[in-house]
Amino acid sequence: MTDKARDAILQRLRNRQPGFDTPSQRVAIETPSWPMEARIAQFKSMLESVRAEVHVVEPENWTDCLKTLVAEKQINNLLYAKQGPLAEAIEAAWGDTLLPELVCDERPVDEWKEEIFFQTDAAVTSARAAIAETGSLVLWPDAFEPRTWSLVPPVHFVIVDGEKLYNTFAEVVEAEQWARQMPTNALLVSGPSKSADIQQTLAYGVHGPTELIVILKASS
Amino acid sequence: MQQRVDFHSRIEQALGNPQLKASLRSAMDGLMANRKACFPDADALEALRLRGAQIRANALSKLPQLLLQLEQRCTQNGIRVHWAESVDEANGIVLGIMREHQAELLIKGKSMVSEEMDLNRFLEAQGIECLESDLGEYILQLAGEPPSHIVAPAIHKTRQDIARLFKEKFPDIPYSDDVDTLTRNARGILRKKFYAASAGLSGVNFAVAESGTLCLVENEGNGRMCTTVPPVHIAVTGIEKVVEKLAHVPPLLKLLTRSATGQHITTYFNMISGPRRTGEKDGPKEVHLVLLDNGRSRIYEDNELVNTLRCIRCGACMNHCPIYTRIGGHAYGTTIPGPIGSILEPQKAGLDNLGELPVASTLCGACAEVCPVRIPIPTLLNRLRYERIRSDHDGATHGQGSGRTRKEAAIWKAWSWLHRSPVRYRLALTLATRLRKILPLGLGPWTRVRKPPRIAAKNLHRRAREEGFNDR
Amino acid sequence: MAEQKRYPAKPKKAYFFATCLVDLLYPEAGLAGMQLIRREGVEVIFPQDQTCCGQPAWNSGYRDEAREVALRQLACFTDNYPIVVPSGSCAGMMRHHYPEMFRERADQASIEAFSSRVYELTEFLVHVLKIELKDLGKPIKVALHTSCSARREMGVADEHEALLKQLSKVELMTQARKEECCGFGGTFAVKQPAISAEMVSDKANAIADTGADLLVSGDCGCLMNIGGHLDYRDAAIEHRHIASFIWERTHATEG
Ligand code: SF4
Numbered sequence: 001m002t003d004k005a006r007d008a009i010l011q012r013l014r015n016r017q018p019g020f021d022t023p024s025q026r027v028a029i030e031t032p033s034w035p036m037e038a039r040i041a042q043f044k045s046m047l048e049s050v051r052a053e054v055h056v057v058e059p060e061n062w063t064d065c066l067k068t069l070v071a072e073k074q075i076n077n078l079l080y081a082k083q084g085p086l087a088e089a090i091e092a093a094w095g096d097t098l099l100p101e102l103v104c105d106e107r108p109v110d111e112w113k114e115e116i117f118f119q120t121d122a123a124v125t126s127a128r129a130a131i132a133e134t135g136s137l138v139l140w141p142d143a144f145e146p147r148t149w150s151l152v153p154p155v156h157f158v159i160v161d162g163e164k165l166y167n168t169f170a171e172v173v174e175a176e177q178w179a180r181q182m183p184t185n186a187l188l189v190s191g192p193s194k195s196a197d198i199q200q201t202l203a204y205g206v207h208g209p210t211e212l213i214v215i216l217k218a219s220s
Numbered sequence: 221m222q223q224r225v226d227f228h229s230r231i232e233q234a235l236g237n238p239q240l241k242a243s244l245r246s247a248m249d250g251l252m253a254n255r256k257a258c259f260p261d262a263d264a265l266e267a268l269r270l271r272g273a274q275i276r277a278n279a280l281s282k283l284p285q286l287l288l289q290l291e292q293r294c295t296q297n298g299i300r301v302h303w304a305e306s307v308d309e310a311n312g313i314v315l316g317i318m319r320e321h322q323a324e325l326l327i328k329g330k331s332m333v334s335e336e337m338d339l340n341r342f343l344e345a346q347g348i349e350c351l352e353s354d355l356g357e358y359i360l361q362l363a364g365e366p367p368s369h370i371v372a373p374a375i376h377k378t379r380q381d382i383a384r385l386f387k388e389k390f391p392d393i394p395y396s397d398d399v400d401t402l403t404r405n406a407r408g409i410l411r412k413k414f415y416a417a418s419a420g421l422s423g424v425n426f427a428v429a430e431s432g433t434l435c436l437v438e439n440e441g442n443g444r445m446c447t448t449v450p451p452v453h454i455a456v457t458g459i460e461k462v463v464e465k466l467a468h469v470p471p472l473l474k475l476l477t478r479s480a481t482g483q484h485i486t487t488y489f490n491m492i493s494g495p496r497r498t499g500e501k502d503g504p505k506e507v508h509l510v511l512l513d514n515g516r517s518r519i520y521e522d523n524e525l526v527n528t529l530r531c532i533r534c535g536a537c538m539n540h541c542p543i544y545t546r547i548g549g550h551a552y553g554t555t556i557p558g559p560i561g562s563i564l565e566p567q568k569a570g571l572d573n574l575g576e577l578p579v580a581s582t583l584c585g586a587c588a589e590v591c592p593v594r595i596p597i598p599t600l601l602n603r604l605r606y607e608r609i610r611s612d613h614d615g616a617t618h619g620q621g622s623g624r625t626r627k628e629a630a631i632w633k634a635w636s637w638l639h640r641s642p643v644r645y646r647l648a649l650t651l652a653t654r655l656r657k658i659l660p661l662g663l664g665p666w667t668r669v670r671k672p673p674r675i676a677a678k679n680l681h682r683r684a685r686e687e688g689f690n691d692r
Numbered sequence: 693m694a695e696q697k698r699y700p701a702k703p704k705k706a707y708f709f710a711t712c713l714v715d716l717l718y719p720e721a722g723l724a725g726m727q728l729i730r731r732e733g734v735e736v737i738f739p740q741d742q743t744c745c746g747q748p749a750w751n752s753g754y755r756d757e758a759r760e761v762a763l764r765q766l767a768c769f770t771d772n773y774p775i776v777v778p779s780g781s782c783a784g785m786m787r788h789h790y791p792e793m794f795r796e797r798a799d800q801a802s803i804e805a806f807s808s809r810v811y812e813l814t815e816f817l818v819h820v821l822k823i824e825l826k827d828l829g830k831p832i833k834v835a836l837h838t839s840c841s842a843r844r845e846m847g848v849a850d851e852h853e854a855l856l857k858q859l860s861k862v863e864l865m866t867q868a869r870k871e872e873c874c875g876f877g878g879t880f881a882v883k884q885p886a887i888s889a890e891m892v893s894d895k896a897n898a899i900a901d902t903g904a905d906l907l908v909s910g911d912c913g914c915l916m917n918i919g920g921h922l923d924y925r926d927a928a929i930e931h932r933h934i935a936s937f938i939w940e941r942t943h944a945t946e947g
Contacts, residue, residue, distance in 0.1 A: 009287075009303055106501070147502050187491065188488070190487055198356075208441025580883070639712075640760045649715065
């Protein structure tokens, strides 16, 4: 059935009238470009405007920042990727018994769905890049930091490197040559989950995390 | 599809509902103000809209090639591509996938194409539960209503309406009309469903041909849930949603979110390019893409009407439409309401069914002024008015000529006869002026809320002569 | 979107196209427009063979009928003078839709030449005649309704305002949602009377809320609609075409 449908659809599309004019004027689109300090300020203010938290810290201090935050927020357990890019620093910094338990389950998520859905307080993941214009994090979830980690627990900490802070989405796509190699799932996250479906009133934490906390590593 | 009588009675019904009027007005005012705040620079906006129009027009001009490329890239990425000529075929494909997996619960993200397919009703008749997970869509599913706006589906409801609905459906949860509480309750209920669902369904905002990537725009995270947690993900989309390159996505995304709700970006922008790969710990094991035609290829045949298919479903045209703002989405009786619905839906369902829609417009142009891909909606409305009454049956539009009545055609013939002859016209002018006291001007509906206009004692032709203005 | 328009220098002569509504119902508006132009030293020609721009038929889908009538107008304005129209709607028809109407037809080039000579009255006064107005009237509060075609097709909303702002005793009041359509829409008002009634009533409320004494508009369709509704309500708000209003407040200078 579907091959027949395919051929019929394509056939009809090829039958179109000739001379379909596409607007061909050249358009120059101005794209913003900020020096680093302003770029960080833009990134921060955009994310904060949608109720995300942004902490800009010296690169060597990010684990201290994370520790303070998890304590403040009374997180009981924190999901992290044992084989991920943040593991070494986190493990070295932890050790304090007052800190939440570090959890890492390396099985496929289907096998411990119950825990991640109903018993996990927070997750920490890295971001591949970030975008100043819109206050967005670029995530490419992988085998170590799976997709659900940034989605299911109510609190999501993201660690991002200031050097990877781009001006715009277009710039990321081009600079990183995305067209050559797309992952299974590439994602822009620009705040905690939200909805305005009830009487145009914003509510946070609909299906994804209620809190998004970004730690941006940048040397002053 | 509802008939014309229904259209009128739905309009009357909407206009007779003061609460609906108030909700719509304040919602549309808010959406318009938000959009405006997002585009502070008029020139930059115009440049971006032109770019958006070019990207979409470019994609349409190469549609067959791009669809093939999309199919090929998706297949390489492990996505299974299905083609459907009609809604029935598309429903059949989804059902087949569900059956293959003995899946009993389909959890859905927001998808206007699934509304077009009336998928929920279809699957439920087959014993498969369909659950909407977008908060607005979920509320409407509980209420048993279709969406009334493509971006803000429950815009016609107040929070008290919703609170009462929740109380009725979930008597165990204490009544609350607090938006945060309502949201939290819905989160709790739906979370269990995400956990249990055997398949997830989503729409597609842009399908990128060069990389085989399906893009999904959303704020709540339900789209991510539907496309990540269940073992099977089914994406349904119209064949027009394809774009050529990944580089085309950022400008379209920018236009879409800003035009729709005045957000610089939505919370989540998902780019899905395949099922879970070896070693990955989550994500669906299967991804299916259903490409639906359902009348689109027919629209595609016409060089002017094809521009209907540029639409990126931002909803800005309805937010700015004075008619939509008065009657709301349900009155249209179509999947897509508002200005874009009034050009798209009659082309799909036929002018014989929905020919009233293009007529029900003042052609004020507010829609075209904001459309991020510059669809000339009033021009296309005008074109469809012509298609509706033309008598030569030369062209592709479905239901052509169906609105032509002898009486109306005769009136316009007479009008032309009068106005194409200066002598006859001047004679009529003089006659009208003579009889001005007794001529029944604007009787009927016009004078229900207006004083009739008065014919002047001397028409301008005469005044001009008297005041010494030369004829040549 | 109004493209960047270029305006000619002040001509010796200009044509005036009345529009059928002005002709029959608001001749004083047409006359005022012609007198304003004449006062600036331009000879105004009013071809007696003109009738209607064809828009009613065009917007109803009766394209052949519209073309037949449009062709007659072309024959009345053959010399290379500007054609001034006291209506955004009819000017929009003749400037923007005529080329569309005759697309891919033999006469296309001449139609385009014709269309490029069409100007809405206020833009002609402001940009071509560079008119300067001296207000002789009493202080008054005025609300302006700019028609959708004047605003969006012809892009002359600013010109309407600029003229009123030249009048020193006129206080221009701004109604809420001033960009919104008044609900006239030609046959729309008759085909969808209920929606149209709702729209015109909202528009009239917004205007009344400003406390204006008078409503002006550059389009007689809107004027007939909103004004007719204001009268129906017995509202204490007068209504006038912008040309009549300007002429009344400035014409004593002629002595
Ligand atoms: S027609 Fe334009 S404004 Fe309306 S929904 Fe489509 S893209 Fe948006």
